[in-house]
Amino acid sequence: MIFRIQTAAAIAALIATSAGNAMADGDAAKGANYVKGRCTVCHSIEKGGGNRIGPNLYGVYGRHSASAPGYSYSGAMKNSGIVWTADKLKVFLHNPRVAVPGTKMTYAGIPRDEDLANTIAYLATLK
DSSP, rough: HHHHHHHHHHHHHHHHHHHHHHHTTOOOOHHHHHHHHHHHGTOOOOOOOOOOOOOOOOOTTTTTTTTTOOOOOOHHHSSSOOOOHHHHHHHHOHHHHHSSOOOSSOOOOOOOOOHHHHHHHHHHHHH
């Protein structure tokens, strides 16, 4: 019985790890095209670039939420306590208003897992 529980726990951990790694397995080149075609309407992506309607996304991967200098964040984002990891970006970018109720981001979200993975892979390169 203990072996079955340990095996089930190990399988669950492996699945969770695989889900997190799925975002790291995205295609950054395809993500660059997606971001440049959709996100740069509201966000800059250049190092040292200014904020637009939304904050600059350069260096967002691994950064604390509401920490881009000079951007006026919503109270909801300021209080979210999020660190932008692959898992947190996946949830937020899929449906921002559900992930952080009260966010200023009006974008409906990225519905396709492949586009999410590619976008996150690209954002991870902006360092």
